[in-house]
Amino acid sequence: MKYVETINPATEEKVKKYKIFEKRDLDRSLNNSKKASENWKKLSVKQRVSIMKGISKELLRNKNEYARTITIEMGKPISQSIGEIEKCAWLCDYFSKNAENFLKNEIIKTENKKSYIRFDPLGKILCIMPWNFPFWQVFRFAIPSLYAGNAVILKHSSSTLECSLLIEKLFSKFLPKGVFQTVIADTKGVNYLMNYIEGVSLTGSVNTGKVIGENAGKRIKKFVLELGGSDPFIVLKDAKLRFTCENAVKARFINSGQSCIAAKRFIVVKDIADEFADKLLSLVEKLKVGDPLKKTTDIGPLVNYNQLLSLDIQVKKSIKQGAKVLYGGKIINNKGYFYMPTLITNTNNKTAVIKEETFGPVMPIIKVKDDREAIKEANNTEFGLGASIWTENRKKAEDYAKEIEAGAVAINSVVRSDPRMPFGGVKASGIGRELSRYGLLEFTNVKSVVVN
Incomplete structure (x- = not known):
């Protein structure tokens, strides 16, 4: 038995x-x-x-x-x-x-x-x-x-x-x-x-x-x-940055980052990438990690030790590859399987936290030259579950949505599963x-x- x-x-x-x-x-x-x-x-x-x-x-x-x-x-x-x-x-x-x-x-x-x-x-x-x-x-x-x-x-x-x-x-x-x-x-x-x-x-x-x-x-x-999923969160030059950053935090850290449709690759046009990272940092620093039974908690534990260890290995590997940790990047050494909410820059499509699916509170930013490179980078993955595009030009975003290889594309909103809409990937x-x-x-x- x-x-x-x-x-x-x-x-x-x-x-x-x-x-x-x-x-x-x-x-x-x-x-x-x-x-x-x-x-x-x-x-x-x-x-x-x-x-x-x-x-x-x-x-x-x-x-x-x-x-x-x-x-x-x-x-x-x-x-x-x-x-x-x-x-x-x-x-x-x-x-x-x-x-x-x-x-x-x-x-x-x-x-x-x-x-x-x-x-x-x-x-x-x-x-x-x-x-x-x-x-x-x-x-x-x-x-x-x-x-x-x-x-x-x-x-x-x-x-x-x-x-x-x-x-x-x-x-x-x-x-x-x-x-x-x-x-x-x-x-x-x-x-x-x-x-x-x-x-x-x-x-x-x-x-x-x-x-x-x-x-x-x-x-x-x-x-x-x-x-x-390894959903791209595409930030174009004309995006409203404060609004976009607030939604980026929601998109990545829901369920402590353990979601198939969470945004996992933050693809940002280089003209605004540094400002985007600065605004994100101010928000990520305020996230409360702790007892998940408290209603004030934003980030709970990962589901088990293996999940925690796997995430930590991905982050350490990324650092060795040249990634820069702006915040977090380590296990919280208390009881429980807690990982600090983490913001990472200086990544590319070969960086572990970009190339692999990450299941935890890790937010990597990848800079791109322009819109065309952003769409190309969004599709540069084995996955195709969801994607989001952030821009004031909705017509342009709808045109880009046709090119993105995913089962769902959200424009100026977080990707969610909705009973009224089909859910699945390619x-x-x-x-x-x-x-x-x-x-x-x-x-x-x-x-x-x-x-x-």
């Missing part, structure tokens, strides 16, 4: 021990999911909406408990954890109002008496989710998939297992038994589950995405991959989309029907 323990990253104290599912446990979950799926898919979308309509209120009713669990398990500042739960409730309300319209038959004019497209559920969908947004990333997949008529099996990160059980408990108050389940599985368990599901959605690293994509391909299973950032109607239809059988 194998177990896994969760650790509070702010205190390094053990939180709880969990039993890893054995084959018989996984079989029970699969059988429950299969039975539930057969009945759930027979319901109309209107019936599913009626059954699930109370989920958003339940989230808000228990948001303080859920938020505290997030913070204890993975270190997110409590104010952001509360915001995460509130965002999940918004998502639930959005799909509750729109699922019927998104899933209605689409009439196609042909020479036949009747031609239309219908969207049928696939069946049992496995979702493999990470620790950094432990409620949001589950809900943005599960809610649309459930409305589409699928049954969901959640395999969550080993760092946030209490979150996964709370989510299961919440859904069990509304859904029939087996429609939503949590499994605590290791790699062997996931490989076993892959044989018996109809689709899989992963949010995780590029390497894990390659493994899951390969496994799904071998079994001819539908899959969606939401992987890493290149090494993934395959497929979540959210909006596009995400809802990912795990459906798009079926053509012709009547004569």
Whole structure:
């Protein structure tokens, strides 16, 4: 019998021990999911909406408990954890109002008496989710998939297992038994589950995405991959610097820098680069690092020691390559996995904190000659998740948005995931989309029907 323990990253104290599912446990979950799926898919979308309509209120009713669990398990500042739960409730309300319209038959004019497209559920969908947004990333997949008529099996990160059980408990108050389940599985368990599901959605690293994509391909299973990001934050000469700098801090340091869609490369036209760095420094110096359960905290711990060590290695490597640290650049040697908010200049596209994805509170600035070089540098990455452009010339920015290789481009705003807009990337950032109607239809059988 194998177990896994969760650790509070702010205190390094053990939180709880969990039993890893054995084959018989996984079989029970699969059988429950299969039975539930057969009945759930027979319901109309209107019936599913009626059954699930109370989920958003339940989230808000228990948001303080859920938020505290997030913070204890993975270190997110409590104010952001509360915001995460509130965002999940918004998502639930959005799909509750729109699922019927998104899933209605689409009439196609042909020479036949009747031609239309219908969207049928696939069946049992496995979702493999990470620790950094432990409620949001589950809900943005599960809610649309459930409305589409699928049954969901959640395999969550080993760092946030209490979150996964709370989510299961919440859904069990509304859904029939087996429609939503949590499994605590290791790699062997996931490989076993892959044989018996109809689709899989992963949010995780590029390497894990390659493994899951390969496994799904071998079994001819539908899959969606939401992987890493190294989003460019492009500052052009005519940007409003104070406004831009304030948003740069938000874009980089949300969730202590542990976000796939956080801005990670600050590409600034050289004419304003020094002024941009000076204004940023004055803001970064004011960030409060500490107990994530305090509402005044801006930066909490990284999720675990390995994450902390990896970030520190990237920064030290960058310094050896010639980068200059304006602020921070080191581990805070107290209890917990804390890293100072860090501002770095004198970088180029070979510097470790530019070339590699950084998952922590590190903000590197790279100077470029002009707009054209900025766009070229923005695309000089294996990733293509999001990007932002900061300028007073919105028409020019929209033209540049066409050239940027990313799944989302924000002009004069921070890149965010939004229930109303599709979310996903290109290149090494993934395959497929979540959210909006596009995400809802990912795990459906798009079926053509012709009547004569």
